[in-house]
Amino acid sequence: MWSPPTVEPIDDPAGAALTQPTLHSPRLLLRPFAMGDAPRVHALAGTVQVADTTLTIPHPYPDGAAEEWIALHAESYARGIGAHFAIVEKGGDGQPAGAVGLVVSREHRRAELGYWVGVPFWGRGWCTEAAREVVRFAFGRMELARVVACHFARNPASGVVMRKIGMRHEGTFRSHVRKWGRLEDVEYYGILCGELTESEPPPERPAG
Numbered sequence: 183m184w185s186p187p188t189v190e191p192i193d194d195p196a197g198a199a200l201t202q203p204t205l206h207s208p209r210l211l212l213r214p215f216a217m218g219d220a221p222r223v224h225a226l227a228g229t230v231q232v233a234d235t236t237l238t239i240p241h242p243y244p245d246g247a248a249e250e251w252i253a254l255h256a257e258s259y260a261r262g263i264g265a266h267f268a269i270v271e272k273g274g275d276g277q278p279a280g281a282v283g284l285v286v287s288r289e290h291r292r293a294e295l296g297y298w299v300g301v302p303f304w305g306r307g308w309c310t311e312a313a314r315e316v317v318r319f320a321f322g323r324m325e326l327a328r329v330v331a332c333h334f335a336r337n338p339a340s341g342v343v344m345r346k347i348g349m350r351h352e353g354t355f356r357s358h359v360r361k362w363g364r365l366e367d368v369e370y371y372g373i374l375c376g377e378l379t380e381s382e383p384p385p386e387r388p389a390g
């Protein structure tokens with residue numbers, strides 16, 4: 183039987199749990215976006231190659247859209263309904279190479295994972311590394327039970343990322359969405375807490 187969704191009050195006077203942390207993976211920092219990242223987001227997300235296989239990134243990318251998107255992040259994290267991370271190379275120039283995030287349904291302890299990586303950084307395994315860390319965060323700090331993700335059938339690289347972190351293919355939705363006037367088949371994936379694939383090599387042991 184349907185009952186109205188409960189809206190949990192934010193009870194965190196010190197604000198510690200409401201501030202989005204920076205996550206670490208072997209090669210990457212996953213940090214909250216700052217307003218200064220907007221020009222970089224505009225440049226990378228503004229390419230047709232990135233927009234083509236995402237549902238929500240507009241093309242051409244409008245002026246001010248990156249600023250508007252970044253401005254939503256802090257409140258959505260504080261309310262427990264989203265977590266958006268800039269993918270940044272450790273030891274690099276500190277600028278985002280892409281984005282990875284969760285849109286959370288607290289009622290169902292579930293999130294939808296999404297990501298994009300700027301074209302110059304494709305094929306380095308960064309998306310896989312970032313997605314794994316964010317799903318670990320979803321099951322850990324966010325205490326979620328399930329993460330889902332989906333990709334256009336014509337975007338197999340995204341399916342590789344999902345399978346490499348342990349997500350299972352749960353179905354194909356035929357002609358499910360319309361992108362730039364064309365109906366697209368969409369592949370749906372899911373993962374439950376405990377199913378994450380840990381494929382980082384173990385730390386090197388000191389010689390001797």
Ligand SMILES: CC(C)(COP(=O)(O)OP(=O)(O)OC[C@H]1O[C@@H](n2cnc3c(N)ncnc32)[C@H](O)[C@@H]1OP(=O)(O)O)[C@@H](O)C(=O)NCCC(=O)NCCS
Binds near residue numbers: 309310332337338
């Ligand atoms: C999909 C995307 C995020 C992948 O980012 P990435 O950092 O290059 O991903 P990774 O390097 O971690 O992994 C990609 C994998 O796909 C594989 N791959 C790439 N192109 C492929 C293709 N055409 N067919 C099959 N596999 C492919 C790569 O070989 C790699 O696998 P490997 O590590 O086993 O070699 C990136 O291409 C992107 O941002 N695309 C545009 C936006 C988008 O599609 N976002 C996802 C929406 S669901």
